[in-house]
Amino acid sequence: MPQKPIICTIDVVLLCLQGSALHVALLKRDKPPFEGGYALPGGFIHPEEDADTLDAAARMLNEKTGIASPYLEQLCTFSGAARDPRGWSISIVYYALVPAELIKPDRAPGLQLQPVDQLRTLPFDHKEIVLAAVERVRSKSSYSSLPVYLCGEQFTLPRLQAVYEAILGEPINKVSFRRKMDELDMLEPVEGALEAGRANRPAQLYRLKNQYRNRLSLSGRAMTANSDH
Template identity: 60%
Template sequence: MMQSIIATIDVVLLTIQDDRLCVVLSKRDKEPYANLDALPGGYIHAEEDRDSLDAAVRILQQKTSLIPPYLEQLRTFAGASRDPRGWSISVVYFALVNNDLIISSQQPGLTICPVDELRRLPFDHNEIIETAVDRIRNKSQYSSLPCYLAGETFTLPRLQKIYEACLGEGLNKVSFRRKMDELGVLEEIPGQTESGGAHRPAQVYGLKSEFKNQLKLLERGL
């Protein structure tokens, strides 16, 4: 008789708060590690989940009430020592969501924590988050990925701040705008501007509908 293996899903849900890349943690309601903050996760339910993506969407909705605009498989973490219950597989997804949606969800038990200020988390969740941050940092170099963090509408200065938070470094304004033109995923929202304090009003943009669920890649990185 083969020893049985635990099959779970974890989701790294990333957002921007105060211009910083943050991860959403959920207070665990069961042992092991009950009452500690950890990645939202749960068992795969063979009776109801059609596949692992299905399971990720279900679990994320149960734990955070959110259906994020972007969900991608990150990697699988599997081994004998990562979970005190036994040999376990966690198929990990990462998701991006605008901070306003998290706040308006009013789901109890959620914490939003900057990725560079995390304490020691249960399981291998620190390592998982590090892997997700590497992935988003890498993909932000040459894709429209950070746009999923920006909400329905945004100005270019705001989007630049989001790219900078994802990349962990500042960007030149002129070359950032050139790259956004080249990407071609944005459209002006007619007649909408936003006053930026001392600056002249900035044009408001949104994602073109065909790119709301599809990543666009740059030929050459930022």
Template identity: 55%
Template sequence: MTSSIIQTIDVVLLTIKNSTLHVALLKRENPPFQDHYALPGGYVHEQEDNDCLDSALRVLKTKMGIRPPYLEQLETFSGKYRDPRGWSVSVVYFALVPLEVIEAANTPLASLADIDDMKELPFDHAKIIRATVSRIRNKAQYSSLPCFLAGETFTLPALQKIYEICLNEKLNKVSFRRKIAEMDVIEEVTGQLSRQGAYRPAKIYKLKSPYLDKLKTLESGL
């Protein structure tokens, strides 16, 4: 008689800390790899979860105390050697969240790791993180995805810096602002300016609805 296939969900939460992309990891409380840091994940609950997205949202809420404004499915990782417990299938999701949201959750077993300076991780989690970063760097070339790292309000220079971190390259200021205008996902916050140091005050922007509504849901923990 063959053993049952292990069916799990793993989630890659990426944020920006110290001007670099970081990934959220959790210290494992049980074998295998007890006390090692790994991606937040867990089993699919057949009776409780309607689908894999439900499973991912439940995992993040119970283990990280976070409900992101969106979750995007990355891909499925499977095989007989990725998990020492047996043949396993993991459906992987990812999201970008502002640093303050992860810090506010104050999850005791959580840690942030620089994607360029990670130690060896359990299972195939390093491979999963590399695949996620590749996906984000590709999508940052044409989408508004990095805007979810900006928080509720931001300046255009700050938003450009976020895109540069996601893409791992410098951007032309004029070209970047043209692209943002074409995407039509942000709007100016009238009557507010950012005053930092000796620089000329910068205009403050926010995401348009429904993008801003999603961020507010994230920050309220609903």
């Protein structure tokens, strides 16, 4: 006995760092419900051969925002009668981390960045979803290398440390931080490349080692290194 049709959607929580505050990308809705309101990029699921919802999320995100996120992982699935005025629904939610420079507002009409720590009420249960994603990112950041995906392709250790501190909301000891990064063994120095342009000793530029670049997380299992060993 197959069920009657269920509203099945995908939503993506796209996060980036502006200044020292995590921001979430919201899109102006051009259809009811909540037409004109700002909500998470998302859409109905269209079953396709050879594609699961991870592929669908990546494609949907790219179509709606022009962004191909190197890190995309399933958060969890939200369901219930109250979350969508059209009736009982489920939404499979993914979250993505990108460097802020990758978000070009001209490329995506109606795109807006909001700081996650002063989030206004959002359509559907999207505020709750964003907060769940942020909690996940903060939690994973405390023992893994997740935050590197918020930096550009090349970055200095002081910059990366500032990113960690922004996410975790507390200062980190410089020496311990560098030791930890060394243990994780995910970064490699870019030969002869130093950060220029400032009136002090330039910092070494680093990048993700090849095996960690441009990976999408499969089936909710993370591909970031963590500090177990």
